Amino acid sequence: xxxxxxxxxxxxxxxxxxxxxxxxxxxxxxxxxxxxxxxxxxxxxxxxxxxxxxxxxxxxxxxxxxxxxxxxxxxxxxxxxxxxxxxxxxxxxxxxxxxxxxxxxxxxxxxxxxxxxxxxxxxxxxxxxxxxxxxxxxxxxxxxxxxxxxxxxxxxxxxxxxxxxxxxxxxxxxxxxxxxxxxxxxxxxxxxxxxxxxxxxxxxxxxxxxxxxxxxxxxxxxxxxxxxxxxxxxxxxxxxxxxxxxxxxxxxxxxxxxxxxxxxxx
Numbered sequence: 001x002x003x004x005x006x007x008x009x010x011x012x013x014x015x016x017x018x019x020x021x022x023x024x025x026x027x028x029x030x031x032x033x034x035x036x037x038x039x040x041x042x043x044x045x046x047x048x049x050x051x052x053x054x055x056x057x058x059x060x061x062x063x064x065x066x067x068x069x070x071x072x073x074x075x076x077x078x079x080x081x082x083x084x085x086x087x088x089x090x091x092x093x094x095x096x097x098x099x100x101x102x103x104x105x106x107x108x109x110x111x112x113x114x115x116x117x118x119x120x121x122x123x124x125x126x127x128x129x130x131x132x133x134x135x136x137x138x139x140x141x142x143x144x145x146x147x148x149x150x151x152x153x154x155x156x157x158x159x160x161x162x163x164x165x166x167x168x169x170x171x172x173x174x175x176x177x178x179x180x181x182x183x184x185x186x187x188x189x190x191x192x193x194x195x196x197x198x199x200x201x202x203x204x205x206x207x208x209x210x211x212x213x214x215x216x217x218x219x220x221x222x223x224x225x226x227x228x229x230x231x232x233x234x235x236x237x238x239x240x241x242x243x244x245x246x247x248x249x250x251x252x253x254x255x256x257x258x259x260x261x262x263x264x265x266x
Contacts, residue, residue: 003256008227019050054161059080062078065139089124
């Protein structure tokens with residue numbers, strides 16, 4: 001099964017703990033967060049025999065993110081993004097993921113996309129832009145649809161990172177399967193209590209099975225990467241049922257089992 005787990009899911013664990021937990025859970029891939037990497041990370045990844053899937057830079061967007069630290073100037077952010085692309089390329093990942101950031105500065109965003117694409121091409125790695133749900137326009141991105149993302153990308157060699165929490169409608173997904181570089185998987189809590197309040201696949205209100213069917217029928221052959229945000233106070237809301245407080249190995253096992261249950265429905 002083409003299943004990996006994003007390190008945001010086990011936020012408090014180290015890179016080494018994530019490698020051990022994901023391996024013990026029996027998944028084949030790891031969606032790497034750059035901020036968790038150390039000096040011997042490439043070697044440790046190879047020893048784990050996990051595949052690096054969808055990697056997330058420490059500065060993940062062209063425009064500033066109000067809820068995350070990083071440079072304020074887009075030029076500095078673009079430079080940091082390109083440096084991250086080069087560093088993460090050493091892990092031989094499926095792709096490096098980035099966001100536009102909130103705001104309507106299309107000229108700057110287009111320039112940033114081209115710069116990231118150029119850096120990726122030079123480093124020999126794929127990159128992918130992620131659209132987000134309209135409810136997060138003020139904090140993550142004003143790009144909410146795949147067509148809008150593709151319009152900004154233009155002719156640059158940049159794919160789409162599909163996050164099913166943001167876009168799960170099969171009709172909106174299927175026509176673009178050939179442009180999708182990777183898929184983030186989680187489920188939606190209703191009501192959602194904050195920007196960092198997702199649940200495991202099958203525990204929420206999304207029809208993930210329908211989305212899986214649409215992707216597979218349309219010919220998607222990439223990875224599915226479970227990515228959970230579940231605030232335990234890191235972003236200001238300490239939810240008593242936060243998944244970020246669950247032991248990494250236990251949560252990785254639960255992530256695999258929940259994904260497989262939904263996959264079986266598809």
